[in-house]
Amino acid sequence: MSNVLSDEKRRQIIALGRLGWTLRRIEQATGVRRETAANYLKAAGIGVRPPGGWGHRGPAKPAIEVITDSGVATPESKPAIEVTTDFCRGNPPKPAIEVITDSEPPRSRSISACEPYREAIEQGVDRGRNAMAIWQDLVTQYGFERGYQSVKRFVNKLRPSKVVQARPVIVTAQVT
Numbered sequence: 001m002s003n004v005l006s007d008e009k010r011r012q013i014i015a016l017g018r019l020g021w022t023l024r025r026i027e028q029a030t031g032v033r034r035e036t037a038a039n040y041l042k043a044a045g046i047g048v049r050p051p052g053g054w055g056h057r058g059p060a061k062p063a064i065e066v067i068t069d070s071g072v073a074t075p076e077s078k079p080a081i082e083v084t085t086d087f088c089r090g091n092p093p094k095p096a097i098e099v100i101t102d103s104e105p106p107r108s109r110s111i112s113a114c115e116p117y118r119e120a121i122e123q124g125v126d127r128g129r130n131a132m133a134i135w136q137d138l139v140t141q142y143g144f145e146r147g148y149q150s151v152k153r154f155v156n157k158l159r160p161s162k163v164v165q166a167r168p169v170i171v172t173a174q175v176t
Helices: 007-018 023-030 034-043 115-126 131-142 148-158
Strands: none
Touching: 007 023, 007 034, 023 034, 115 131, 115 148, 131 148
8 A cells, every 4th residue: 555645635635725724624624634735735736834824924014203292283293104013804903002202200109008007017027927827817807808919018028037938947866
């Protein structure tokens, strides 16, 4: 027996290739390996997409004009051309992110949800309790509604040196 496909299988592969089926789909329908089907399609002059090339296209064209002023229109200024980098079919293009070049005052950090409980948290740290135990105390005693991670971050910022770290203890036999 030879390693050549029957004429019927060969014609079936070529017909499916002309219909634009993918090699994986041809393999599922005919039971012939993708590599073999690709060889028969190439021999018949039917283009086969290279592996890993699905959905990849060249880079988007750069924007023609960049406006860096604060939005004051002048007679010679033109609106920027919208650049779309989303090549997915059927999806509407996404709007560009607005860029403001005027300097804005720096934002202040938000106050931690743990700040009202600072005294209780400091007492827990002084007693040697870890962040999990402190969080559990806050939930049961004060009705704290935030998560454990909030308390953990707050404890680490309070006094990183006082945070209790888990350490393994190795017990060895004593030699007398």
